[in-house]
Amino acid sequence: MIPSGKKQQAEQQTEGQDSEQQQKKVHPRKPKQDKPPENDQGIWRMNRRNAFTFAGWLAFLGFVATATVGFLRYLFPRVLFEPPTAFRAGRPDDYVIGEVDTRWMDQYRVWVVRTRTGIYALNAVCTHLGCTPRWLDTEGQFKCPCHGSGFTREGVNFEGPAPRPLERLHITLENGLIVIDRGIRYREELGQWADPGAFLEYA
Numbered sequence: 001m002i003p004s005g006k007k008q009q010a011e012q013q014t015e016g017q018d019s020e021q022q023q024k025k026v027h028p029r030k031p032k033q034d035k036p037p038e039n040d041q042g043i044w045r046m047n048r049r050n051a052f053t054f055a056g057w058l059a060f061l062g063f064v065a066t067a068t069v070g071f072l073r074y075l076f077p078r079v080l081f082e083p084p085t086a087f088r089a090g091r092p093d094d095y096v097i098g099e100v101d102t103r104w105m106d107q108y109r110v111w112v113v114r115t116r117t118g119i120y121a122l123n124a125v126c127t128h129l130g131c132t133p134r135w136l137d138t139e140g141q142f143k144c145p146c147h148g149s150g151f152t153r154e155g156v157n158f159e160g161p162a163p164r165p166l167e168r169l170h171i172t173l174e175n176g177l178i179v180i181d182r183g184i185r186y187r188e189e190l191g192q193w194a195d196p197g198a199f200l201e202y203a
């Protein structure tokens, strides 16, 4: 038998628990949220001060990148390094009188022709549209495969659409060696084949 005092106390406890449970059902407690402290300086927290700092760094990095690119361009300027236009073509006696020599064709696109009185160099570029003619030894002429232009051994056009003779190249003798410069050209129709550099006298 439970004493009446304790019984009353137990009933009060049960009632208290019931009312607490009812309160929970009516006003369920919200889970606690982890609020960051007010002075939290997390790196991804963007306030106005951080935004200014971020913009400052961005500007600084942009400046550094621009300066680096400028410096590299200063070190490597846009200069076109072309191979030299002049080359040594051996001794005059390396060439046979009356023959068109084709040894420099692949490398320099140049024919060397020796006559009884001297040597001249022809630019192997067709004056029609720039194709490379061929020397036909049996026919004694240069023939362009593109549109059929023909040139004599001297380089004069005689058939096909080529409007003018082949160009001759600057030729000199330096220390017993022939030097041909493809950067200096002589045109027959301008009377330039008579210029000193267009023909190397050698007997």
Ligand code: FES
Pocket: 126, 127, 128, 129, 130, 131, 144, 145, 146, 147, 148, 149, 160, 161, 162
């Ligand atoms: S390019 Fe030589 S004939 Fe046309």
